[in-house]
Amino acid sequence: MARKPASSGDGPGLFGDLAPRPLADRLRPKSLDEVVGQDHLLGPEGPLRRMVDQGRLTSVILWGGPGCGKTTIARLLADFTDLAFEPLSAVFSGVADLRQVFERARERRVGGQGTLLFVDEIHRFNRAQQDGFLPYVEDGTVVLVGATTENPSFELNAALLSRCQVFVLNRLDSTALADLLARAESEEGRALPLDDDARAAVIAMADGDGRYLLNMAEALFNTGLSKKMTSEELLNVVQRRMPVYDKGQESHYNLISALHKSLRGSDCDAALYWFGRMLAGGEDPLYIARRLVRFAYEDIGLADPNAAVQALAGWDTYERLGSPEGDLALVQVVIYLATAPKSNAAYKAFSAAKRVAKETGSLAPPKHILNAPTKLMKDIGYGDGYAYDHDQPDGFSGQDYFPDQMARQQLYNPVERGFEREIRKRLEYWNKLRRERSRDDD
Structure with missing residues (x-):
């Protein structure tokens, strides 16, 4: 009998079960109920659970x-809906791989x-490759399950997104991670060589990543230690993980x-x-x-004019000193800005000025x-009737400087906080003088 052609979705080969498997793979859930930390999707009322239950x-x-x-979750969705599972990695696959998958489908x-x-x-x-999915998703040749660590709104085509439901998976919390550690110990038939503080440190170091946690657990089991380690001793065995952060x-x-x-x-x-x-x-x-x-x-503006001075001085100091010496300058700026009185009046005034300028033309x-x-x-x-403000006893002429065909506008409305409280008093005083002199002219 001819051998069935192997596909990317086939299980292990003849001797596959004899090969060593990482702990994370051995503990991979075999049912949706075993998946931790995603009850909002897989619980009794979760949308993915309902899809599976309804077939x-x-x-x-x-x-x-x-x-x-x-x-x-993708593997389990295939298993519990009787769909053939075709896994691809966008990192290693191209158009030729996609064509083969679509042909098999x-x-x-x-x-x-x-x-x-x-x-x-x-x-x-890329965008063109994503477009290639559209006809096969639309006509039901494949049910697409895409996985991404990046915001789909920015990284996926709008056309592809419109044909898919987006489900957000939670970062695994400490309870879910503790559950995974307990499963690892049950699988190995022994406890991890950790005291309570070290156990908490391992969970914290995983930073919500279950696979990373299980890889750390496997490394700890492989040490062969039986004496419980402290948090300090733990760091000599496993490396502290850098926070998940992509600057781009x-x-x-x-x-x-x-x-902000x-x-x-x-x-x-x-x-x-x-x-x-x-x-x-x-x-x-x-x-x-x-x-x-x-x-x-x-966000501070004239409520505290010194905020900008502090921010610029901190920037300049950091450029001169670099890190770590200059870090403290930026820390001081953060503290100053956080504790300063707030006002977005200048920001709003600028927005209003642009709007009115656009509406009134030239x-x-x-x-x-x-x-x-x-x-x-x-x-x-030209210049006829101009009143030189410095010649006035109070240094204020009260003339109108808006176009003749345009009514006065109040674009800047300072808040009653910080230095802008004083600015508000000045503006109210000048408005009062302007009204009085306008009546005198009449």
């Missing part, structure tokens, strides 16, 4: 961090079986947004935390410095504030 799986995108169960469909195409790191496919991708924008909003909310401690997270992830401190200067003008300035360097310009009224 009608649609194309989906699984979005989540490393080690949260994307590949496992067509053949299965003729025989009455569907195909689940699992594409890991689907965001790595979504985590970069998420963390700078968290820093913590500053705006005057939460000094949270702002310092997000600042520390960005530095720990390898962010360029000069990028943070630039954003702090922007914040000083956008209205000319009133003639009394135009210079008249030639006789002709004087003859047609």
